Amino acid sequence: MAEHGVDALLLSLGADLPWLSGYEAMPLERPTVLVVPSDAEATLVVPRLEAPRVEPDAALFALRPWDELEDPVALVAGLVGTRRSLAVSDRCWAQLLLDLQAALPAASWQRASAVIGPLREVKDAHEIAALASAAAAADAVAAALFAGEIPLIGRSEAEVSTEIGRRLIEAGHDRVNFAIVASGPNAASPHHEPGERRIQAGEAVVCDFGGTMRTEQTGAAGYCSDTTRTVVTGPPSAELRACYGVLQAAQAAAVAAVRPGVSCEAIDAAAREPIAAAGFGEYFVHRTGHGIGIEEHEAPWIVGGNTTAIRPGHAFSVEPGIYLPGRFGLRIEDIVVATEQGVRPLNTSEHGLVVVQA
Numbered sequence: 122m123a124e125h126g127v128d129a130l131l132l133s134l135g136a137d138l139p140w141l142s143g144y145e146a147m148p149l150e151r152p153t154v155l156v157v158p159s160d161a162e163a164t165l166v167v168p169r170l171e172a173p174r175v176e177p178d179a180a181l182f183a184l185r186p187w188d189e190l191e192d193p194v195a196l197v198a199g200l201v202g203t204r205r206s207l208a209v210s211d212r213c214w215a216q217l218l219l220d221l222q223a224a225l226p227a228a229s230w231q232r233a234s235a236v237i238g239p240l241r242e243v244k245d246a247h248e249i250a251a252l253a254s255a256a257a258a259a260d261a262v263a264a265a266l267f268a269g270e271i272p273l274i275g276r277s278e279a280e281v282s283t284e285i286g287r288r289l290i291e292a293g294h295d296r297v298n299f300a301i302v303a304s305g306p307n308a309a310s311p312h313h314e315p316g317e318r319r320i321q322a323g324e325a326v327v328c329d330f331g332g333t334m335r336t337e338q339t340g341a342a343g344y345c346s347d348t349t350r351t352v353v354t355g356p357p358s359a360e361l362r363a364c365y366g367v368l369q370a371a372q373a374a375a376v377a378a379v380r381p382g383v384s385c386e387a388i389d390a391a392a393r394e395p396i397a398a399a400g401f402g403e404y405f406v407h408r409t410g411h412g413i414g415i416e417e418h419e420a421p422w423i424v425g426g427n428t429t430a431i432r433p434g435h436a437f438s439v440e441p442g443i444y445l446p447g448r449f450g451l452r453i454e455d456i457v458v459a460t461e462q463g464v465r466p467l468n469t470s471e472h473g474l475v476v477v478q479a
Contacts, residue, residue: 122159122236128204130157130233131197131221135212136416137237139342142182144175152193152217155182156200166196198224208233234420242412242420243434248344249458252413252436255334255346256456256467258292263350263470266328269479274322274354278302278315285330294332295343298417301329308351308450311407311442323355325449326477331417345417347438348468349454352477364401365451365474368443371395372453372472375409375423375439379457379464385427392441393425401443410438413456435459436467 122130132138132155139145142165146153151168162183167175169186177184185200187193198221201207207228209218222230244252262285265271271284279302286297303313305324313327320326331347353361375392389409396405410423413436421429423437440454455468 122157122208125208125231125236126206127208127231127236128159128206129201129208130155130236131201131207131209131213132157132233133210133213133217135210136241136342136414136419137210137233140237140241140415143178143342145342147171150216152197154193154197154217156197158200158204164200166193166200168193194220194224197221201225201228205229207231208236238420241414243432244414244436244458245434248414249434249436251334251336251344252346252456252458253467254336255294255332255344256348258294258334259289259331259346259348260468260470261292262288262330263328263348263468266350266352267471267475267477269477272479273304273320273326273352273477274479275319277317277319278304278307278313279317281320281326281328282315285328286332289330289332289346294334294346296333297330298332298345298347299330301327301349303327303329303450305449306447309444309446309448310450311444311452320354323353323357325351325353325357325361325451327351327450327452329452329454333415333417342415344415345413347413347417347454347456348470349440349442349452350470350475351451351453352475354477356476357474361449361451362474364399364443364445367395367399367401368441368451368453369472369474371441372439372455375441376455376457376464376466379431379439379459381431381433381459381461383431385421385423385429385431386425388423388431388439389425389427392439396441396443404443404445405441406444407442410440412437431459433459433461 172186282300329349333343335343378391408424442452444450
């Protein structure tokens with residue numbers, strides 16, 4: 122905070138609050154704000170009806186429940202006092218921020234991520250262990266998919282998505298964050314919403330899924346999984362098989378490029394070069410990866426133009442894709458962690474093109 126000239130952090134919705142306090146606020150119209158002054162103890166201002174959900178920890182923060190007839194914005198302003206340089210949660214609702222700005226007209230404002238982001242980006246041993254546990258649970262679901270234990274042919278994408286979500290919970294996740302199932306031409310849409318389309322024989326099916334998993338070390342915050350595997354429901358065409366070979370080589374090249382000191386954009390380039398050389402460059406339409414932690418998407422961003430150097434403890438996805446509109450799409454995604462020695466992939470399920478006859 123001193124480096125950024127911040128007198129107080131005001132953290133509400135978003136991941137910074139649970140990362141610092143262990144408490145995740147519900148997205149209600151009643152504000153919850155963790156006030157962290159640079160020169161005094163932190164105070165968690167929380168609606169009284171939500172206070173029983175908080176695990177008090179006097180070493181971390183004082184707890185200040187507020188009643189329905191109190192003004193929580195005035196309470197926060199009182200805790201801020203004469204401090205003027207304030208940083209607010211990136212995910213703070215506009216209503217709360219505007220009310221705080223009205224109550225603190227002399228204050229200047231910036232994003233809290235400028236302070237907390239670099240700290241959250243580099244995972245410690247407990248966080249890496251939590252991410253590894255979540256990845257292993259997701260890999261168990263992928264293994265069931267490859268084994269034909271999750272029927273595909275004749276079922277709707279939505280039905281398969283529901284089953285994948287159920288299996289994530291059974292594997293130890295506390296919450297399903299997403300379970301994309303995109304079949305046939307729908308697979309050309311990277312963030313397709315699973316619908317009523319029936320999966321047919323002889324087509325590609327992209328399955329991208331992940332959730333949040335709590336462990337004894339991480340408590341209420343929980344850490345995320347995120348993996349994508351593509352299968353085919355019958356013998357693939359020569360074109361699809363060749364396209365998948367290009368994608369698999371590109372994903373492996375990007376993972377191999379991960380090591381301390383390498384820029385995020387260099388890893389992105391390592392994924393793009395083989396795809397572009399094969400003539401599919403225009404069909405790789407998104408960044409190569411995103412950071413992961415207690416949020417499924419967070420810094421660092423593995424994308425062109427990001428010159429941030431990879432550091433040991435950075436955890437992120439490597440997920441190139443090729444999407445041919447109206448025909449098919451393919452994607453492979455692993456979560457990896459940068460180490461002093463190089464790279465540690467957390468997802469280890471099959472990377473080859475698997476034919477599922479179920």
